[in-house]
Amino acid sequence: MQQDVSAVLDRIDSDLSASLDRLCELLRIPSISTDPAHAPDVDRAADWLVRELSGLGLAARKDATDGHPMVVAEGGAEGSAHLLFYAHYDVQPVDPLDLWDRPPFDPEIQDTPKGRVIRARGASDDKGQMMTFIEACRAWISVHGELPVKLTFCLEGEEECGSPSLVPYLKANRDALKADLALICDTGLFDARTPAITTMLRGLLGEEIIIHGPDKDLHSGMFGGAAINPARVLARILADLHDDQGRVMLPGFYDGVPELSDDLRAQWEGLGFDADGFLGSVGLSRPAGEVGRSALEMIWSRPTCEINGMISGYTGAGFKTVLPAQASAKLSFRLVGSQDPHKLRESLRAFVRERLPEDCRAEFIEHGASPASVMETGHPAFEAARGALSQEWPNPAAFVGSGGSIPIAGYFKSILGMDSMLIGFAKDDDQIHSPNEKYDLDSFHRGIRSWARIIDAVARS
Amino acid sequence: MQQDVSAVLDRIDSDLSASLDRLCELLRIPSISTDPAHAPDVDRAADWLVRELSGLGLAARKDATDGHPMVVAEGGAEGSAHLLFYAHYDVQPVDPLDLWDRPPFDPEIQDTPKGRVIRARGASDDKGQMMTFIEACRAWISVHGELPVKLTFCLEGEEECGSPSLVPYLKANRDALKADLALICDTGLFDARTPAITTMLRGLLGEEIIIHGPDKDLHSGMFGGAAINPARVLARILADLHDDQGRVMLPGFYDGVPELSDDLRAQWEGLGFDADGFLGSVGLSRPAGEVGRSALEMIWSRPTCEINGMISGYTGAGFKTVLPAQASAKLSFRLVGSQDPHKLRESLRAFVRERLPEDCRAEFIEHGASPASVMETGHPAFEAARGALSQEWPNPAAFVGSGGSIPIAGYFKSILGMDSMLIGFAKDDDQIHSPNEKYDLDSFHRGIRSWARIIDAVARS
Numbered sequence: 001m002q003q004d005v006s007a008v009l010d011r012i013d014s015d016l017s018a019s020l021d022r023l024c025e026l027l028r029i030p031s032i033s034t035d036p037a038h039a040p041d042v043d044r045a046a047d048w049l050v051r052e053l054s055g056l057g058l059a060a061r062k063d064a065t066d067g068h069p070m071v072v073a074e075g076g077a078e079g080s081a082h083l084l085f086y087a088h089y090d091v092q093p094v095d096p097l098d099l100w101d102r103p104p105f106d107p108e109i110q111d112t113p114k115g116r117v118i119r120a121r122g123a124s125d126d127k128g129q130m131m132t133f134i135e136a137c138r139a140w141i142s143v144h145g146e147l148p149v150k151l152t153f154c155l156e157g158e159e160e161c162g163s164p165s166l167v168p169y170l171k172a173n174r175d176a177l178k179a180d181l182a183l184i185c186d187t188g189l190f191d192a193r194t195p196a197i198t199t200m201l202r203g204l205l206g207e208e209i210i211i212h213g214p215d216k217d218l219h220s221g222m223f224g225g226a227a228i229n230p231a232r233v234l235a236r237i238l239a240d241l242h243d244d245q246g247r248v249m250l251p252g253f254y255d256g257v258p259e260l261s262d263d264l265r266a267q268w269e270g271l272g273f274d275a276d277g278f279l280g281s282v283g284l285s286r287p288a289g290e291v292g293r294s295a296l297e298m299i300w301s302r303p304t305c306e307i308n309g310m311i312s313g314y315t316g317a318g319f320k321t322v323l324p325a326q327a328s329a330k331l332s333f334r335l336v337g338s339q340d341p342h343k344l345r346e347s348l349r350a351f352v353r354e355r356l357p358e359d360c361r362a363e364f365i366e367h368g369a370s371p372a373s374v375m376e377t378g379h380p381a382f383e384a385a386r387g388a389l390s391q392e393w394p395n396p397a398a399f400v401g402s403g404g405s406i407p408i409a410g411y412f413k414s415i416l417g418m419d420s421m422l423i424g425f426a427k428d429d430d431q432i433h434s435p436n437e438k439y440d441l442d443s444f445h446r447g448i449r450s451w452a453r454i455i456d457a458v459a460r461s
Numbered sequence: 462m463q464q465d466v467s468a469v470l471d472r473i474d475s476d477l478s479a480s481l482d483r484l485c486e487l488l489r490i491p492s493i494s495t496d497p498a499h500a501p502d503v504d505r506a507a508d509w510l511v512r513e514l515s516g517l518g519l520a521a522r523k524d525a526t527d528g529h530p531m532v533v534a535e536g537g538a539e540g541s542a543h544l545l546f547y548a549h550y551d552v553q554p555v556d557p558l559d560l561w562d563r564p565p566f567d568p569e570i571q572d573t574p575k576g577r578v579i580r581a582r583g584a585s586d587d588k589g590q591m592m593t594f595i596e597a598c599r600a601w602i603s604v605h606g607e608l609p610v611k612l613t614f615c616l617e618g619e620e621e622c623g624s625p626s627l628v629p630y631l632k633a634n635r636d637a638l639k640a641d642l643a644l645i646c647d648t649g650l651f652d653a654r655t656p657a658i659t660t661m662l663r664g665l666l667g668e669e670i671i672i673h674g675p676d677k678d679l680h681s682g683m684f685g686g687a688a689i690n691p692a693r694v695l696a697r698i699l700a701d702l703h704d705d706q707g708r709v710m711l712p713g714f715y716d717g718v719p720e721l722s723d724d725l726r727a728q729w730e731g732l733g734f735d736a737d738g739f740l741g742s743v744g745l746s747r748p749a750g751e752v753g754r755s756a757l758e759m760i761w762s763r764p765t766c767e768i769n770g771m772i773s774g775y776t777g778a779g780f781k782t783v784l785p786a787q788a789s790a791k792l793s794f795r796l797v798g799s800q801d802p803h804k805l806r807e808s809l810r811a812f813v814r815e816r817l818p819e820d821c822r823a824e825f826i827e828h829g830a831s832p833a834s835v836m837e838t839g840h841p842a843f844e845a846a847r848g849a850l851s852q853e854w855p856n857p858a859a860f861v862g863s864g865g866s867i868p869i870a871g872y873f874k875s876i877l878g879m880d881s882m883l884i885g886f887a888k889d890d891d892q893i894h895s896p897n898e899k900y901d902l903d904s905f906h907r908g909i910r911s912w913a914r915i916i917d918a919v920a921r922s
Contacts, residue, residue, distance in 0.1 A: 034779030093781060099677070161779050202682065206780050215744030216560070219894040220767045221663065221865025224795050225759035226740065228749035231768035231790075232703065239700035242693065279687065283676030284820045288689035298686035306681045307692035308783050313770035314791065318495030318622050319667050319828035320554060321793050321866075322769050322894055329692075330775065332782050334685050359745045367780035404682025405782075433680040433783050 003144045005456040011139040012448050019135045026127050027107040027120040033068055033090035034161035042068045042157045045089045049155055052134065056141050065165035068157030076147035081458055084152045084179035086408055087130035088159035091122035092433045099435035116441035125432035128439035129185045129424050132447030139452060148459035152179055162206060162368035163407065170415045181381050181419055182412045187402055188426035190271065194395040197385060198422040199375040200300060203335030204405035205344055206367030209352055210328040213360050218323035227323055228359045231312040234327040237355045241305050246290040248305045250347045256338035260301055268296055271398060281429055300401030304334040334403060341369035370407030376419045384461035385421055388453035392446055464605045466917040472600040473909050480596045487588050488568040488581040494529055494551035495622035503529045503618045506550045510616055513595065517602050526626035529618030537608035542919055545613045545640035547869055548591035549620035552583035553894045560896035577902040586893035589900035590646045590885050593908030600913060609920035613640055623667065623829035624868065631876045642842050642880055643873045648863055649887035651732065655856040658846060659883035660836040661761060664796030665866035666805055667828030670813055671789040674821050679784035688784055689820045692773040695788040698816045702766050707751040709766040711808045717799035721762055729757055732859060742890055761862030765795040795864060802830035831868030837880045845922035846882060849914035853907055
């Protein structure tokens with residue numbers, strides 16, 4: 001039975017205020033997955049989702065894992081196309097808290113020079129994006145009684161802490177989760193007028209390095225000069241990771257890094273990416289990566305090595321003449337093409353060990369490893385979704401790359417044998433992972449409408 | 462009138478338990494001067510000292526400064542030698558707190574394989590050392606009714622946070638504080654059997670560097686590769702500060718650094734310093750400073766550049782793929798000979814600025830600057846004190862150098878025109894500035910007796 005999408009779109013418009021209220025309810029739950037102190041909040045967010053999805057008539061449940069729970073729900077029309085919808089309900093930490101203009105878990109709709117926004121941690125990444133899909137389903141069900149597709153939800157609570165339980169969970173639930181296609185809503189618009197389907201994702205390797213020197217913190221007057229300083233050792237190692245051309249110096253790092261095809265290069269140049277505006281929006285003026293590469297290459301198709309955090313010694317107010325016993329850094333590498341994260345982890349560890357002076361030792365902590373993904377855009381749903389998005393937004397939809405890492409797409413392919421379609425409505429200035437995260441009301445509203453259209457188009461395709 | 466020291470020594474022995482009780486009372490006050498939250502505690506420690514010194518019949522008072530107060534007291538025999546006693550009643554912060562075996566401000570007398578110790582923050586640096594002198598005065602006064610010398614106390618509450626009020630205070634109170642000689646009790650024994658008078662002190666330059674990049678923390682997926690990472694910029698600058706021979710690379714750094722005289726080198730070699738034991742006590746095996754220098758040179762007569770703290774990005778539990786907006790390091794330089802701290806601060810700032818890429822800027826915060834000091838050992842009190850110390854301890858007293866910085870000695874010379882004699886009873890393993898700080902009961906007991914003998918010897922000299 002062909003159902004009418006226009007009534008669903010009308011319902012979305014008239015229900016927008018209630019949709020926002022529901023989103024704000026979820027945003028008030030501080031589900032920071034990386035911080036053990038917030039584990040009860042993550043659980044509370046899972047319960048909230050189970051209630052919401054059950055309220056839509058879906059068979060919803062919370063599946064325990066070794067970490068935070070997975071929220072799973074099933075429903076929709078049997079015998080039609082089967083979609084798996086993936087999103088995550090956990091959020092990033094909020095520090096530095098003093099840079100927030102308001103409490104991060106007290107959401108507010110704000111008028112800004114660029115339009116109305118929803119301000120809160122998770123507003124964009126990923127609660128707001130997730131709720132665009134859930135609200136689209138709500139509208140479908142309330143207008144037509146049932147979705148036009150068979151649908152399985154898989155909502156994760158560990159995306160922001162490296163997804164330790166995800167792979168075991170997928171492996172243990174292959175049959176229940178396998179669908180025709182996965183929808184993943186963790187990506188962005190190309191710009192405010194141009195929706196995007198992301199077809200290239202960088203991989204991610206995370207590693208923490210702790211350099212140990214003296215067996216305790218020392219007085220720098222008594223021992224300074226004679227005792228090795230692990231902060232100095234770490235600084236030297238970190239400095240050695242790049243050469244003066246911005247290239248990463250780990251042996252074997254560029255194995256499997258492809259050059260852009262002429263076709264793709266031409267397509268990306270056609271997008272008219274505003275590198276000056278992109279960098280200018282965060283107070284910068286020059287692409288800082290490999291010399292001779294464009295900013296868009298640097299973020300979509302080139303690998304990186306970044307220091308995400310480092311700490312040693314006394315870092316409070318004032319001064320303390322301490323010689324620290326240890327120094328540590330959290331590093332991440334964005335990977336492209338067929339770079340092998342496990343080989344690179346070993347290469348990094350060897351690189352560190354080679355640079356250790358006598359009297360220092362290195363400790364390593366893994367924080368995830370996933371290769372890059374390239375999507376199969378030949379699946380008919382891609383053209384259906386591109387058409388649906390192009391109807392909703394001012395400009396036609398584009399196939400784009402993404403600097404971020406969404407390892408789930410690779411797992412869906414390797415574990416469930418299923419392609420993924422990545423669509424989202426975030427904007428570059430959403431400040432995800434940063435203070436004052438926001439989601440545009442326009443992203444939320446048009447996002448819900450976009451999913452209603454996509455569900456319709458995929459059901460017909 | 463010549464007074465008898467032996468009755469004073471007997472009184473010290475019989476009063477030891479009460480002396481310890483008084484020390485523990487002071488140790489219970491968490492007078493951390495660098496942390497504004499502890500300002501009321503610093504003030505409470507000052508009040509405690511005023512009460513104690515008044516109780517000895519001295520004219521004691523608390524003098525306000527722009528920071529923490531100065532405790533001043535006067536007394537003793539007019540017309541005899543006039544000594545100024547300096548100590549500090551503030552203490553270092555206690556982090557990392559989880560490395561302490563017990564609460565740092567709940568002192569305990571403990572039996573250890575090396576003897577009995579007083580365990581608490583400040584037990585050695587400098588409350589325990591300060592109380593050796595106060596208790597010696599108490600015994601003198603209780604036995605003889607009056608000290609055999611004229612004495613002024615000057616007790617500081619800002620030594621551990623760079624002494625911002627000290628110089629203005631000394632300048633404003635020149636006449637009240639000027640004495641024949643200053644006694645400073647912030648130094649150590651040469652070893653458990655050998656007392657020491659410190660005649661060379663390194664200077665100290667403290668500087669904090671903050672590298673600013675993007676105007677907010679960024680998502681390393683969205684911006685990684687294209688946006689400059691200030692942690693990487695800082696690591697490069699810190700790595701450049703030393704060459705592979707352990708030499709400091711700041712232009713002009715070694716101007717005014719003298720080579721040891723043959724005499725002094727021979728004297729220090731005669732001390733039989735156990736470099737292996739010194740480094741082994743903190744889990745190290747090799748002197749880490751300039752290639753070709755001995756460990757004793759590295760800590761007594763060579764300048765250093767140390768990272769005391771650094772921080773950037775996310776440093777909590779787990780992982781966060783953030784590109785930090787800033788990165789900072791606290792650096793200190795130990796200075797010798799006639800190295801000019803102000804010139805070196807400018808050299809450091811130029812060194813940093815030269816290495817800043819476009820899109821980064823550096824912010825600098827001063828944390829003190831004092832040149833090295835070399836004492837005038839020709840003053841007769843030095844020989845008197847050396848004799849007194851040699852009577853109390855198993856081995857004769859030695860004239861030694863010190864890696865630590867006690868800028869007050871330089872200020873007494875330059876502002877009050879007064880020489881200083883540095884005597885203390887701390888041990889290398891006291892873990893000052895570190896978790897589980899302690900002071901040996903033997904240091905405390907013999908320290909009190911040593912000061913009683915020194916007061917006697919100086920009065921007779």
